[in-house]
Amino acid sequence: xxxxxxxxxxxxxxxxxxxxxxxxxxxxxxxxxxxxxxxxxxxxxxxxxxxxxxxxxxxxxxxxxxxxxxxxxxxxxxxxxxxxxxxxxxxxxxxxxxxxxxxxxxxxxxxxxxxxxxxxxxxxxxxxxxxxxxxxxxxxxxxxxxxxxxxxxxxxxxxxxxxxxxxxxxxxxxxxxxxxxxxxxxxxxxxxxxxxxxxxxxxxxxxxxxxxxxxxxxxxxxxxxxxxxxxxxxxxxxxxxxxxxxxxxxxxxxxxxxxxxxxxxxxxxxxxxxxxxxxxxxxxxxxxxxxxxxxxxxxxxxxxxxxxxxxxxxxxxxxxxxxxxxxxxxxxxxxxxxxxxxxxxxxxxxxxxxxxxxxxxxxxxxxxxxxxxxxxxxxxxxxxxxxxx
Amino acid sequence: xxxxxxxxxxxxxxxxxxxxxxxxxxxxxxxxxxxxxxxxxxxxxxxxxxxxxxxxxxxxxxxxxxxxxxxxxxxxxxxxxxxxxxxxxxxxxxxxxxxxxxxxxxxxxxxxxxxxxxxxxxxxxxxxxxxxxxxxxxxxxxxxxxxxxxxxxxxxxxxxxxxxxxxxxxxxxxxxxxxxxxxxxxxxxxxxxxxxxxxxxxxxxxxxxxxxxxxxxxxxxxxxxxxxxxxxxxxxxxxxxxxxxxxxxxxxxxxxxxxxxxxxxxxxxxxxxxxxxxxxxxxxxxxxxxxxxxxxxxxxxxxxxxxxxxxxxxxxxxxxxxxxxxxxxxxxxxxxxxxxxxxxxxxxxxxxxxxxxxxxxxxxxxxxxxxxxxxxxxxxxxxxxxxxxxxxxxxxxxxxxxxxxxxxxxxxxx
Numbered sequence: 001x002x003x004x005x006x007x008x009x010x011x012x013x014x015x016x017x018x019x020x021x022x023x024x025x026x027x028x029x030x031x032x033x034x035x036x037x038x039x040x041x042x043x044x045x046x047x048x049x050x051x052x053x054x055x056x057x058x059x060x061x062x063x064x065x066x067x068x069x070x071x072x073x074x075x076x077x078x079x080x081x082x083x084x085x086x087x088x089x090x091x092x093x094x095x096x097x098x099x100x101x102x103x104x105x106x107x108x109x110x111x112x113x114x115x116x117x118x119x120x121x122x123x124x125x126x127x128x129x130x131x132x133x134x135x136x137x138x139x140x141x142x143x144x145x146x147x148x149x150x151x152x153x154x155x156x157x158x159x160x161x162x163x164x165x166x167x168x169x170x171x172x173x174x175x176x177x178x179x180x181x182x183x184x185x186x187x188x189x190x191x192x193x194x195x196x197x198x199x200x201x202x203x204x205x206x207x208x209x210x211x212x213x214x215x216x217x218x219x220x221x222x223x224x225x226x227x228x229x230x231x232x233x234x235x236x237x238x239x240x241x242x243x244x245x246x247x248x249x250x251x252x253x254x255x256x257x258x259x260x261x262x263x264x265x266x267x268x269x270x271x272x273x274x275x276x277x278x279x280x281x282x283x284x285x286x287x288x289x290x291x292x293x294x295x296x297x298x299x300x301x302x303x304x305x306x307x308x309x310x311x312x313x314x315x316x317x318x319x320x321x322x323x324x325x326x327x328x329x330x331x332x333x334x335x336x337x338x339x340x341x342x343x344x345x346x347x348x349x350x351x352x353x354x355x356x357x358x359x360x361x362x363x364x365x366x367x368x369x370x371x372x373x374x375x376x377x378x379x380x381x382x383x384x385x386x387x388x389x
Numbered sequence: 390x391x392x393x394x395x396x397x398x399x400x401x402x403x404x405x406x407x408x409x410x411x412x413x414x415x416x417x418x419x420x421x422x423x424x425x426x427x428x429x430x431x432x433x434x435x436x437x438x439x440x441x442x443x444x445x446x447x448x449x450x451x452x453x454x455x456x457x458x459x460x461x462x463x464x465x466x467x468x469x470x471x472x473x474x475x476x477x478x479x480x481x482x483x484x485x486x487x488x489x490x491x492x493x494x495x496x497x498x499x500x501x502x503x504x505x506x507x508x509x510x511x512x513x514x515x516x517x518x519x520x521x522x523x524x525x526x527x528x529x530x531x532x533x534x535x536x537x538x539x540x541x542x543x544x545x546x547x548x549x550x551x552x553x554x555x556x557x558x559x560x561x562x563x564x565x566x567x568x569x570x571x572x573x574x575x576x577x578x579x580x581x582x583x584x585x586x587x588x589x590x591x592x593x594x595x596x597x598x599x600x601x602x603x604x605x606x607x608x609x610x611x612x613x614x615x616x617x618x619x620x621x622x623x624x625x626x627x628x629x630x631x632x633x634x635x636x637x638x639x640x641x642x643x644x645x646x647x648x649x650x651x652x653x654x655x656x657x658x659x660x661x662x663x664x665x666x667x668x669x670x671x672x673x674x675x676x677x678x679x680x681x682x683x684x685x686x687x688x689x690x691x692x693x694x695x696x697x698x699x700x701x702x703x704x705x706x707x708x709x710x711x712x713x714x715x716x717x718x719x720x721x722x723x724x725x726x727x728x729x730x731x732x733x734x735x736x737x738x739x740x741x742x743x744x745x746x747x748x749x750x751x752x753x754x755x756x757x758x759x760x761x762x763x764x765x766x767x768x769x770x771x772x773x774x775x776x777x778x779x780x781x782x783x784x785x786x787x788x789x790x791x792x793x794x795x796x797x798x799x800x801x802x803x
Contacts, residue, residue: 273451273452273453274451275404276451276452276453276455277449277451277452278404280452280455283455284455289455290453290455291453291454291455292558295557295558296555296557296558299555299557299558300555303721317717320552320717321553321717321721324552324553324562327562328553328555328562331567344404346402346403347402347403347404347436350403350435350436352435376564376565377564379550379552379564380550380564383505383550383564385589385594385599385600386589386590387589387590387593387594387600387603388590388591388592388593388607388705388706389590
């Protein structure tokens, strides 16, 4: 339902919205991102969702606008609030592209924090401007650290590095010229030694294999990746051992994802207002009306922005707050997308409807690692009382 | 002839909009095709209904207020989806007393208790005298959580962490989902101070039944051989009572404190001395002036290191160095904070009308008062507020407290 986005009221609403939660000097970035999202991206959102169109040009435009460098220190101070806001603006229009922004952002985070000169400098500048594109294959290790899965990649020490074997089932935002961050358990080492590295999709011993189709977001270029004796040397190493590194970036990795849930929720609320004039007289009997959802979303956005001021706080309390905010964004996106569908009725049930697409996007937001259940389990683990064994 | 403005028409079935300026290329209508010029067999490109199902569409600015918002019953929080009624966080003395006080006012009020612990009803003061009184650990539970919940008609979520409060949405977020509340009562108490020199993995922190039972399990049956030694860091009320109880049961106890006498914060010097005299016949040694820098563990023996180089060994180490009130829930709810959740001295209200607090987590004029007696009165006060019943103001006067150091007890007026 492209009308949702072409609606001039969308701009009207933002003009009357309360003061933006990001710094004033970031407003041009957010405006530029919004223009790309409501323009070129809106026109292909349905094709991205159902026909598997990969929005490379849009991602490159977002890169040129600076959307992928806000959370990096390339320009001095990082600004996670702006990075999340940019992701939300895009997710508001197209959840799949918002997700790919996160994939790319997370990879940039790994590269910068690795301290590896081969991944910093020009490589990072190319990444930040989306001249090169990257992703993250961290679902399996994150679930392994939470006690939900076991490691799928195994690394064997060899001269000058490691040889890695194994298959990751679903890694998104890949392509022949893409790369992604991954973790492998080191064989033979005392347990608890993992290594983190960048895999180039065109590298030797790297094979992309087709995935079954998903219920949505087909344009995210999601593949299974099989590594066969793939060599990891000094130039692709992110961290060895990986655990201290992951401990450092974990909160910021999860916090960035909030952009997806906040944006999908806003998109759903926008579409509810679109039918308020014509259907308000029946929709008033529904739960989760747009003004209620907006109030909850605004409070949640404020919370995310507060946490974004200290993205590298490694305290347990901070991580609990981040996990809870991420879970809340997922739950709110589910409720908002569902309610938007009910607000639209049959027209929202059409396969071509953005309202219908957003329901499936909200499902994705809630199940992509860390999923709602994973986050709750993690919060329970982080809250547990420690006692002598 | 002046051109008529382009008009648009909306499909009544699916909401698709026909804009005369754009036409419908796929349907054979070039841009600029007037609605009346559309052939009758033309169909809506989205849903296939006919031209007759279209009506003029006047694009208006999007409406952004819901008409019945102000009067909708939803807004009161009553009858909303997932209404958990009054939600109480914590199932210690304060949590259960709160449920009891509410139930006395209203037999039908939905009450939900959320607690991280198993939720059994027990008397916390007994934990520091159970050995001397010969109370078996299993007998400490007065009523199981399920029994208490059934008796009070409470929905009970045990082993569930309350994570944060969305005060605007009147929702409590937990590790088992989100609860919509009419009123929220924080009764989660305080937790042992987390001091880096006394790591939790090496120190017992006996603040609730769960921890006490685990400690007793490792300590073994009274009289078991070899006798296990116990070090206690902190000679305040909890430290002294536990030390006395363990020593009476035959465990060699070393009680360490920064001060040069036990209960220095509560008793005068002479009375402290009386206590030391009473302890003379026991395997209990008080050592003052100890500033602990760390703990090490070697084959099950804990060694406490002091800054002057002294070392103390034992099989068990208990940290009894004071309490702190967890801040996260209060902070997320926007509650005023003053060394605890700040409540009004007379009404016990917090600064948020639908959120209440009692017990160890509150402070009055910046002062926490962590004793059992006031809790029932606090619960009655809050229950009256929630149920809209008038009640005399809360009396903050604290009663005398009984220090249960078995060898010589003291009553201290406050």
